[in-house]
Amino acid sequence: MSTVLKAQKRNAQKADAKGKGKRKAEDMDMDEQETEVPQAKRIRNKQRVLLLSSRGINHRMRHFMNDLEALLPHTKKDSKLDSKNHLNLLPELADLNNCNNALYFEARRHEDLYMWAAKTPNGPSIKLHVQNVHTMDELKMTGNCLKGSRGLLSFDKAFDETEWGRLTKEVFTHIFGVPATARKAKPFIDHILTFSILDNKIWFRNYQIVEKDPLQPNGPPQMSLVEIGPRFVLTPIRIFEGAFNGATVYSNPEFVSPAAVRSLIRREKGEKYGNRKHAEEEQARRKEIRKLEENELAVSKVFA
Numbered sequence: 054m055s056t057v058l059k060a061q062k063r064n065a066q067k068a069d070a071k072g073k074g075k076r077k078a079e080d081m082d083m084d085e086q087e088t089e090v091p092q093a094k095r096i097r098n099k100q101r102v103l104l105l106s107s108r109g110i111n112h113r114m115r116h117f118m119n120d121l122e123a124l125l126p127h128t129k130k131d132s133k134l135d136s137k138n139h140l141n142l143l144p145e146l147a148d149l150n151n152c153n154n155a156l157y158f159e160a161r162r163h164e165d166l167y168m169w170a171a172k173t174p175n176g177p178s179i180k181l182h183v184q185n186v187h188t189m190d191e192l193k194m195t196g197n198c199l200k201g202s203r204g205l206l207s208f209d210k211a212f213d214e215t216e217w218g219r220l221t222k223e224v225f226t227h228i229f230g231v232p233a234t235a236r237k238a239k240p241f242i243d244h245i246l247t248f249s250i251l252d253n254k255i256w257f258r259n260y261q262i263v264e265k266d267p268l269q270p271n272g273p274p275q276m277s278l279v280e281i282g283p284r285f286v287l288t289p290i291r292i293f294e295g296a297f298n299g300a301t302v303y304s305n306p307e308f309v310s311p312a313a314v315r316s317l318i319r320r321e322k323g324e325k326y327g328n329r330k331h332a333e334e335e336q337a338r339r340k341e342i343r344k345l346e347e348n349e350l351a352v353s354k355v356f357a
Contacts, residue, residue, distance in 0.1 A: 097232075097234065098230065098232035098233065098234070099153070100127060100153060100154055100227050100228070100230065101127055101128075101150075101151060101153060101154065101235075102127060102128040102129070102154040102228050103128070103129055103131060103143075103146060103147045103150050103152040103155045103156070104118065104121065104122060104129065104130050104131070104156050105130065105131040105132070105133065105134060105146070105155075105156075105157055106133055106157065106158040106159070106160065107133060107134050107158065107159045107160050108135060108160070109160040109161075110133075110158065110160040111164060113186065114158065114160060114166055116188045116189075116190060117188050117283060117285070118158060120188055120189050121156070121283075124246070124259065125228075125231060126200075126201040126235050126236075126238045126239075127232055127235035127236075127237070127238060128156070129150045129151075129152055131146060131150060134157070140157075140169075140297040140298065141297060141298060143157055143169075143171070143173070143296070144173045144174040144297065147173040147174070148173065152173065153172065153173055153227075154170075154171070154172060154173065154227055155169070155170075155171045155296070155297075156168065156170055157169040157171070157297075161311075161312075163311065163315065165182075166183040166186070167180060167182055167183065167290075168182075168287065169181075169297060170224050170225065170228055175295065175296060176293060176294055176295035176296040176299055177224065177292055177293060177294055177295070177296075177299075178292070178293045178295065178296050178297050178298075178299075179220075179221060179224060179289060179292050179293075180289075180290045180291050180292075181255070181287040181288060181289050181290060182287070182288040182290055182308070182311075183285055183286070184254075184287075184288065185284065185286045186283070186285045187282065187283055187284040187285070188283050189281070189282040189283055192282040194279070194280050194281050194282050195279055196260065196261035196263075196279035196280055196281035196282075197261060198243045198244040198261050198281055199241055199243055200239075201239045202238070202239045202241040202243050203231040203233065203238055203240075203241065203242050204229075204231065204242065204243075204244045204245060204246045204259070205242060205244075205245045206226060206245075206246050206248070207245050207246065207247040207248070208222050208225075208247075208248050209247075209248060209250050211249075212248070212250060216303070217289065217292055217302075218250065220292060220302070220303075221289065221292075225248060229246055242262075243261060243262050244259060244260060244262060244281060245259070245260045245278065246259055247259075247260065253288070253289075253305070254286050254287065255286065255287040255288075255289070256286055257283075257284065257285050257286070258280060259280065259281045259282060259283065259284075260278040260279060260280050260281065261278065261279045261281050262276065263276070263277045263278070264276060288308060289303070289305050289308075290304075290308050291304050291305070
């Protein structure tokens with residue numbers, strides 16, 4: 054009988070211990086729910102860029118686009134666009150390729166290159182004139198970086214001084230900023246993409262981040278930058294409200310198209326030629342005025 058009582062007492066103690074444990078766990082859960090702070094949703098960078106060009110680009114432009122594709126592993130290349138007058142098709146192409154940004158290079162005569170940087174499908178979009186293009190093969194720089202690595206973006210403080218600069222900075226951040234979750238991106242940061250404003254033009258440079266001095270590999274770490282390439286200069290022309298269309302938000306009053314420059318040069322050459330011909334005619338007229346009439350003792354009459 055005593056053994057049965059002892060067993061019941063032991064079971065009752067175990068039940069009490071289990072009940073106390075449950076109450077403590079429930080109290081802990083209630084405390085955690087009361088003291089838990091709601092965390093903000095993590096913003097994921099899901100930027101993808103569609104890279105394509107129009108027909109008529111030369112070999113240097115193709116190499117330049119290949120360099121940009123190597124720098125931006127979150128890009129998707131598409132075939133060349135046949136017509137330059139149907140830019141409204143580009144947002145649909147970007148949607149088909151699951152891209153929310155677009156870089157479109159438009160080739161003109163005399164090797165003029167224009168770049169469209171746009172947010173799709175609702176805009177805005179920026180039209181820029183590309184000048185002084187130097188590809189990686191042309192520069193022969195000593196710097197090097199891992200293909201597919203992510204790069205830091207460095208913008209000049211002049212971008213924050215104007216409205217068009219702030220808008221351009223935002224669009225370039227979405228296009229040139231490589232997401233950490235990109236399919237071809239490497240989890241490694243070893244270069245810097247710099248954008249500087251000088252003479253109302255945007256200058257692009259790419260630098261490698263070197264942590265050690267190559268002359269002292271075993272010495273203390275010393276951060277330095279070595280240029281890789283490519284190089285190019287962008288002149289903003291217009292900023293549109295929509296993607297490749299819409300109202301004009303900004304227009305560069307200082308931009309002169311290359312066609313207008315060539316027309317002015319031809320006009321100056323034509324004026325120079327006209328002035329020279331006019332001077333020749335004036336000289337011939339003055340010779341006729343100064344010409345004397347033949348008299349009786351002229352050689353042609355004496356020895357006739």
